[in-house]
Amino acid sequence: MTAPPAPRTPSRPHRQRPAGGLVSAYGLLALTALLFLTFSLVLPRTFPTLDTLDSLLFNQSIPAVLALAATVPVVTGAFDLSIGYGLGLAHVTVMQLIVNERWPWPWACLVVVAGGTAVGALNGVVVEFGRIDSFIATLGTGSMMYAVTGWITDGGRIVPGPHGLPAAFTDLYDSKFLGLPVPAFYVVALGVALWLVLERLPLGRYLYVVGSNPRAADLVGIPTRRYTVYGFTASGLIVGIAGVLLAAQQQIGNPSVGLDYLLPAFVGALLGSTAIRPGRPNALGTLVAVAVLAVGLTGIGQLGAAFWTIPLFYGGTLLVAVGLAGYDARRLRTGADAPRDAPAEPPPSGRDAGASDVPP
Structure with missing residues (x-):
């Protein structure tokens, strides 16, 4: 005797994103x-020139990579304050x-990336099992x-000899x-890869569920x-790179x-949670946030602002980012963007997503 077929789950009706959601995203x-x-x-x-574009892309690439490293633990509801120290250790090593x-x-690059991965895993073990x-x-x-x-540098700097570093290495x-x-x-490659993992693979869905509703x-x-250990491990890998x-x-x-890169990284990660997928940390949002910071800082610098405006800019942006992220999370919980005639349903993501984020 064959078992009756499982009942089909009715598909959710397609809903157009409201104007408020478009503005937030x-x-x-x-x-x-x-x-x-x-x-x-x-x-x-001076500003709309190829030199400015080259300067933006050259100078903001490392802050962007480190912001992506900070994003992954935030997805799981944790914060990795060691990424700045890890960046310093990796580069002097x-x-x-x-x-x-x-x-x-x-070989030196491979060893350092592997070491960063191991340090990230250690952070996760300390947080979760400790x-x-x-x-x-x-x-x-x-x-x-x-x-x-x-200890490695003995408090000083490591300076290459008269022949310098290998050209193939500096060409990186x-x-x-x-x-x-x-x-x-x-x-771009790292951001797209991280977006695919978080948004399209079961691993990413699990990380979002762990961060939004551990119970x-x-x-x-x-x-x-x-x-959670996986999240910290991925962060350590990116820090090594x-x-x-x-x-x-x-x-x-x-x-x-x-x-010097710690505060910009967290500003980018937290501000990025208010873009593209408001209310949840995401890789593309982080890249957009880094672009905002890069354009703003470059423009301020070309206007001749004093040196102290940079930490002021980062600190103020961090406060705004945390406030907006909290607002987006509260809005997701209350369903403020849902149409009035829409059936009640839990939000697909965010701080209280729950089991709905788990792939079948």
């Missing part, structure tokens, strides 16, 4: 265009292996990484492809600890340079 992208247009009108001789240990540069808040845990591991960085950052800086292609994740059988790029860019080992 693409407002940051429109702001980027508006800022670019404004600075182009105010600074017509590359320089140490190439300059002082005479390693071939491909039951330590992610702020405290990653701040502690970051401080230890900073100590290792000082200094070269161009199709007339554009190569680092821009790294950022629901436990109820449907998702091992929350394991997937950023460290290699920073070494190729700086061409000198500076033990304190990594901390």
Whole structure:
């Protein structure tokens, strides 16, 4: 006797995105265009030029990569404050292996990326299995990484010899492809890969469920600890890549340079959660946020603003990003963007998504 067929789940009716949802999703992208247009009108001789575009793509590639590294733990509801320290450790380790240990540069890069991955996994284990808040845990591991960085460099800088670094290594950052800086292609490739993983693969769906509703994740059988460790591991992998790029860019080992990238990375990750997919961290939103910051800082710099305007800009943007992210999350919980005649249903994503994010 055959079993009766399973009942078919009625498909959800197609609903057009309301105007408010369009503004929330693409407002940051429109702001980027508006800022670019404004600075182009105010600074017509210096801002809308190919030199400015090259400067944007060269100088903002590493902040963009590190912002993507910060995004992944945020998806799981955690924060990795060690990414700045990890960036500093990774880049001085590359320089140490190439300059002082005479390693071939491909092996040095592979070892550093693998080491960053291992450090990320260690962060996840400390947070989840040690039951330590992610702020405290990653701040502690970051401080230890900073100590290792000082031990490697002995408090000084690692300077290449008279022959410099291998040209193939520095070309990782200094070269161009199709007339554009190569680092821009790294950022696009990494952003697209991360978007595919988070938005199109079961792994990404599980990470979103763990971050939005750990209890629901436990109820449907998702091992929350394991997937949180996966998130930190991916973050460490990306930090290792950023460290290699920073070494190729700086061409000198500076033990304190990594901390300068910590605040921009989190501003980009948090502000990015208000774009494209408002209310949830996402890779494309992070890239849009980095573009807003890059255009704003470049325009401010060309206007001749004082040096202290940069931390003021980042700090104010961070407060705005956190406020907007909280507003988007509350709006998703209350369904403020849903049409009045739409049937009640849980939001497909966000802080209270629950088991609806789990793929069948």
